[in-house]
Amino acid sequence: MALINIDGDPWLTDLDACERLSNEIQSQLVSRNRENSLSRxxxxxxxxxxxxxxxxxxxxxxxxxxxxxxxxxxxxAEAERRQRQVEALQSKLVQLQRQFSNVEASAERASLFASDNNRLFDDDDDDPALIKPEASYSVTDLRAQQTRILEDQNEGLEALSRVISRQKVLATQIGSEVDRHNEILDNLADTMETTDARLDRETRQIGVVTVQDSTWGYWTVIGILAAAIIIVAIL
Incomplete structure (x- = not known):
């Protein structure tokens, strides 16, 4: 489905044009299938x-x-989304080319079969002057039409090959991105472990300092009492 070209993006305008052309071709294929394959x-x-x-x-x-x-x-994300839209249209082109080639080949077989039937059952075939030129189907014309069909099929296969190659490149890029993200996560995990170890060490050091601070008052009182005993003994 085409995007609404709100910002006047030329690329989106071209995308809309391609989608409209695709729909027109599909409509023409439907219209052609309603016609007699031998008609003008x-x-x-x-x-x-x-x-x-x-x-x-x-x-x-x-x-x-x-x-x-x-x-x-x-x-x-936007570039990848647009690339998927292009690939969808490329796949649509391959489908349209296949539809066109398959129906064209069927029409040629029907035309050739009708031509052969006319030659087999026409009572006037023995008279070269009465043979209708439109009832014959020359080998040159048949070869030319077959060549066109093969060219269309080759173009479709080439388009499909380009789509597959592009998808392979995208898959490789996604794999590379996942690998880089895994490396970042691994580095983050190592950093968190190091930080946790430092926090534990600092916590233990704070505990030791706290214990030392809590016993300092006792030692001060003991020192004062000892000094007082010495002074009394001297006196």
Whole structure:
């Protein structure tokens, strides 16, 4: 779901545009599936979807580059949240490309099958002058369409590979952060143990001083009495 661009953030504006383009492509795929795979409208919508898929991939790449550029001015949590949004859109692109390629391949098989049936059951096939050009499906066209399908699938796999690589980097960074936090906790625990030992030592010293202070008065009285006895004995 797109964020509300309250502060006029250009990156959020681009994110909204990518999400709208994704929804438009999905709607076009639904509309194309309602058409006959041999109709002109079907071919027209397929061409539009192919162009929009490439546009979607290009805009996503630019969006990711912009995020890498501005990530230094964002908090780590915000940068990670935006990165997850980009990865979600990249996954959506892969799904759309797969839907497009799978339906395209099914339509090509149906078209080829229909072409073969026309050739098998048309009574006028023996007359070359009566063969309809639109009923045939050339090998060159079939190879070109298969090439386009393979290219779309390769682009989808590359996008998926980039998403997986990014997630692997994030997992490594999270692991490093956890290790650093564990080291900090270990150092804190050592410091607390040292502080506790010092507190115990100081407490014992305070106890000794307190005992010494409490017996000082007795020794003073004993000294005075001894002095008094000596004076009386002299007199």
């Amino acid at each position: 409208e079907y071919s027209s919508i397929s061409g539009q979807i192919r162009v929009r898929l490439k546009q979607f991939g290009s805009e996503l790449e630019q969006l990711n580059k912009k995020l890498n550029y501005i990530s230094g001015s964002l908090t780590s």
